[in-house]
Amino acid sequence: MLFESFTDVVPSFFGWLNQGPMTLTIFLHTLVILPMFWIYQSEKKKLNSK
Amino acid sequence: MANKNVSVWSSISFWRRSAAWVTGFAAILLVWLTFDSVGQISMGTDADLQKAVAEKKETRRVPAPTVINYKIGYAMDAKRGHEVPTIGEKELFFGKEWSEKDAAALLHLGKLTSQAKNCMDCHTLLGNGAYYAPDLTKAWLDPNWEKFMYFGQKTKEEGIAYFLQHPAKSGVHTRKMPNLGITAEEAKGLVAFLKHMSSIDTNGFPRNFSKTVNQFKTGGSNAH
Numbered sequence: 001m002l003f004e005s006f007t008d009v010v011p012s013f014f015g016w017l018n019q020g021p022m023t024l025t026i027f028l029h030t031l032v033i034l035p036m037f038w039i040y041q042s043e044k045k046k047l048n049s050k
Numbered sequence: 051m052a053n054k055n056v057s058v059w060s061s062i063s064f065w066r067r068s069a070a071w072v073t074g075f076a077a078i079l080l081v082w083l084t085f086d087s088v089g090q091i092s093m094g095t096d097a098d099l100q101k102a103v104a105e106k107k108e109t110r111r112v113p114a115p116t117v118i119n120y121k122i123g124y125a126m127d128a129k130r131g132h133e134v135p136t137i138g139e140k141e142l143f144f145g146k147e148w149s150e151k152d153a154a155a156l157l158h159l160g161k162l163t164s165q166a167k168n169c170m171d172c173h174t175l176l177g178n179g180a181y182y183a184p185d186l187t188k189a190w191l192d193p194n195w196e197k198f199m200y201f202g203q204k205t206k207e208e209g210i211a212y213f214l215q216h217p218a219k220s221g222v223h224t225r226k227m228p229n230l231g232i233t234a235e236e237a238k239g240l241v242a243f244l245k246h247m248s249s250i251d252t253n254g255f256p257r258n259f260s261k262t263v264n265q266f267k268t269g270g271s272n273a274h
Contacts, residue, residue, distance in 0.1 A: 047056035
């Protein structure tokens with residue numbers, strides 16, 4: 001299941017993150033990989049304007 | 051912007067910025083995770099425990115030491131998909147009800163004894179240790195104690211304390227526990243330590259505890 005209902009005893013951000021295999025994957029890709037596209041584009045721009 | 055056919059992949063500054071971002075982000079996440087874990091594994095107070103018992107709703111993973119004054123159960127939670135400890139009605143522990151201070155002192159003695167006698171050399175406690183001897187995380191709930199009639203003692207806690215002081219005489223497994231010279235007072239502390247540990251919500255660890263209990267009840271061995 002992509003998202004599963006939150007069943008942890010203490011509600012927490014990391015508890016939510018660990019509910020299913022996809023939640024952690026989606027979170028890490030959004031917050032780690034996506035900004036790297038921006039870094040890539042800005043470096044490209046910098047090199048092009050040199 | 052003219053297309054100068056630049057190579058971003060071979061640019062040092064791209065890799066440096068990416069590495070800084072990933073390392074920095076992971077560091078922040080890990081510091082946050084640490085504080086989140088500390089909050090969840092810190093022990094609750096007696097007031098938390100009384101509230102949980104009154105409302106029949108557990109809010110702390112690690113209850114106060116006074117949990118030794120209550121019956122501990124272990125029940126399947128269909129929603130969470132594993133067993134969780136339940137705290138039932140009050141029961142005497144070594145014939146009395148323990149105050150917050152006394153319970154904490156007894157538990158502390160038990161913890162120190164478990165470290166001094168190096169239980170983890172053979173046993174596993176909350177995921178740490180060895181599997182030469184049975185997992186102690188939920189040992190208080192083990193049906194072995196009833197099956198062996200508490201080694202002739204009146205209550206479960208007295209039976210376990212007796213076993214700890216005379217392990218070789220009352221071995222229940224093919225592998226017998228050595229006599230570690232545990233005193234009566236230390237044994238009391240260890241039993242409190244074990245009872246408290248069984249009340250900790252470990253997200254169903256050790257996995258399939260009830261399954262092995264059922265195997266044991268139908269004639270199989272619970273030594274694993």
